[in-house]
Amino acid sequence: MSRHALLIVLSLLTLFPVILIVSTTLKTRQDVKVNPFGLFSTFSFENLERAWTVGDFGSYLLDSVLLTVPSTALAVVLSTMGGYAFARLPFPGRSVAFYLVVLGLLVPFFAYMIPLYFQLRSMGLLDTLIGVVLVLTSTGLSFGTFFMRAFFSDLPEELDQAARIDGASEARIFTQVMLPLATPGIGTLTVFTFLQNWNNFLVPLLYLPGGEYRPLTTGLYLFAGGRSVDIGPLAAGALITILPVVVLFIGLQRQVTEGFLSGAVKG
Amino acid sequence: MRTSTTPPVTRRAQARLGLALVVPLVLIIAVFFLFPLGNALYYSLLDYNGVNPTPPFVGLANYVELATDPALLPALANNILWIVVGTAAPMLIGFALALLMWRVRRGSTFYRIALFLPYILPTVAVGVVWGWIYDPIRGWLNAALRGIGLGGLATGWLGNPDTALYAVLATAVWTATGFVFVVLLSSLQNVDSELLDAARMDGANGAQRVWYVVLPQIMPVFLMILTLTLVGGFSVFDIIFVMTGGGPANATEVLGTYAYSSAFQLNRISYGTALALVISVLAIPFAVALNRLQRRLSLQGMGT
Known part of the structure; x- marks a missing residue:
């Protein structure tokens, strides 16, 4: 019993910063001025409203979606294709290609982020959605391919042999036999990659310097650093930034934890 | 693991599909990872300021x-302190929490969600809210210290070097x-409970059982x-950049923030790149060791 009491106290202490964000968001403007961090003393949606209109968080949210959804989809599709090929299809140059792809697991983004800035600039991709989508995609590919390859390697070999005897083409074996079996892995990878891209700060910070497009992470950073910070809308902005992550985690707890446990290689 | 009995027709079909599936992936990796990585080596041998069209070698x-x-x-030195404390503290606290949760069934989903959640929150939001907790005047940390009679310790936590x-x-x-x-x-869950029971029968107390029976198994x-x-x-980089930007008076400067400000604030592109490369090289031996270790763990069926 006392073990539960202790665990509840520790859980609430851990959650305290999140509770603080929610509490400050839901205060009236007047209350924020007097007592910004007192818990749940008043109730209103004024701060959310102001974050949305004055703070531009509506457009940050849109940009987050426009960056995260395509880059996640692209990374998962390419990783699944590549993972399957590396796991089950012999082709010339396979091991060299695989090593080049998973080299990304060893080399931090830090190593090449500066030259990538100038490369994007000369390609005309700096400050564009497509450029940042492609960079985000590439940062997810090493782990994704590594992960999906392991997943496809674990499927029994008899499966494709049986399908082949039945006269199925290689493409058909991939799409109709193997892909359905890989759905759990694809699901976990999708959730994990989505969170990574949603939370990514450095990539939009570096490659969207102009501010025409700005996702929630760099938007919140800019808002927090502004002159005479307005704490109420700032809290609301922080809430808008973390809410999709929290909801996704509570809804898909198993996939998220699994993804991060196997994603540990990424650091 | 194809056997040599695979007919040549099948093998050709597999090679064709394999190449087709891998080409888009390799293309993106080449353009957005390998090429800039090679460029990083090259940049670090120049004196580039981001503007000069022909930087000197x-x-x-x-x-x-x-x-x-x-x-x-x-x-x-800050990085090393960061690594030592930032490794030891989560390990100790995380291990204590895991032992506390061990075999708890009721409420375990809630505890897990609560304790793991901080790990997946976007860094910027984390920085914002902890900035409030550390606020010198109205922050909860100073309020808590005053509340337990340690008001003398209250300070502007992020502003004090x-x-x-x-x-x-x-x-x-x-x-x-979290x-x-x-992970722990x-x-x-894989710790052998028979061994634990045997140790208990032999009169080992709680601490001894953790030290001699549990720890070796999860080593x-x-x-x-x-x-x-x-x-x-x-x-x-992220958390420091967001919370203090390396300040006050460089008190929180680490290699990452230094590389960033060299390149993007002082326009010393080449110098920043060289530093970023050195940082990466420092980490690579550990990354290699990690990969080895994980391969061994998954062979033993303990990896995740």
């Missing part, structure tokens, strides 16, 4: 300057502990987390 001059840069050692690094570090520990906790908890996982933190510790 300076050989190893950037690396020589790095070796004698007086700003580098304090930053590296003596406390800033520890304050950011404490936030990082808060985010990392991860360690979940899942490896505790590989401990090592994995250790290498993992070491890999990340050299290139730590």
Whole structure:
């Protein structure tokens, strides 16, 4: 019993910063001025409203979606294709290609982020959605391919042999036999990659310097650093930034934890 | 593992499909990872300021300057402190939490969600809210200290050069502990309970059972987390950049923030690139060790 009491106290202490964000968001403007961090003393949606209109968080949210959804989809599709090929299809140059792809697991983004800035600039991709989508995609590919390859390697070999005897083409074996079996892995990878891209700060910070497009992470950073910070809308902005992550985690707890446990290689 | 009995027709079809599936992936990796990585090596041998169209080739001059840069050692020392404390604290707290949760069934989903959540929150939001907790006037930390009669310790945690690094570090520990906790908890499920019972019968007390029976069995996982933190510790950037930007008075400057400000604030592109490369090279031995370890763990069926 006392073990539960202790665990509840520790859980609430851990959650305290999140509770603080929610509490400050839901205060009236007047209350924020007097007592910004007192818990749940008043109730209103004024701060959310102001974050949305004055703070531009509506457009940050849109940009987050426009960056995260395509880059996640692209990374998962390419990783699944590549993972399957590396796991089950012999082709010339396979091991060299695989090593080049998973080299990304060893080399931090830090190593090449500066030259990538100038490369994007000369390609005309700096400050564009497509450029940042492609960079985000590439940062997810090493782990994704590594992960999906392991997943496809674990499927029994008899499966494709049986399908082949039945006269199925290689493409058909991939799409109709193997892909359905890989759905759990694809699901976990999708959730994990989505969170990574949603939370990514450095990539939009570096490659969207102009501010025409700005996702929630760099938007919140800019808002927090502004002159005479307005704490109420700032809290609301922080809430808008973390809410999709929290909801996704509570809804898909198993996939998220699994993804991060196997994603540990990424650091 | 294809057998040689695979007919040539099948093998050709497999090779065709394999290449087709891999080409888009390799193309993106080549353009957005391998090419800039090669370029990083090249940049570090130039004196590029981001504007000059034909930057002069300076050989190893950037690396020589790095070796004698007086700003580098304090930053590296901060990284090392970051790695030591940022590894030890989450491991100890996470292990204690995992032991506490071990075999708890009721409410375990809630505890897991609550304790793991900080690990997946966007860093910027984490920085914002911890900034409030550390607020010198209205922050909860100072209020709590005053409440227990330690008001003398109250300070502007992020603005005081003596406390800033520890304050950011404490936030990082808060985010990392949940991860360690979940990893260790899942490896505790594999601990042999018969051995534990035997130890209990032999009169081993709780601490002895943890030390002699539990710890040796989950040691590989401990090592994995250790290498993992070491890999990340050299290139730590986001949380410090967001909370203090390396200040006050460079008190929280680490290699990552120094590389960033060299390149993007002082326009010393080549120097920043050389530094970023050195940071990466520092981490690579640990990353290799980590990969080895994980391969071994998954062979033993303990990896995740």
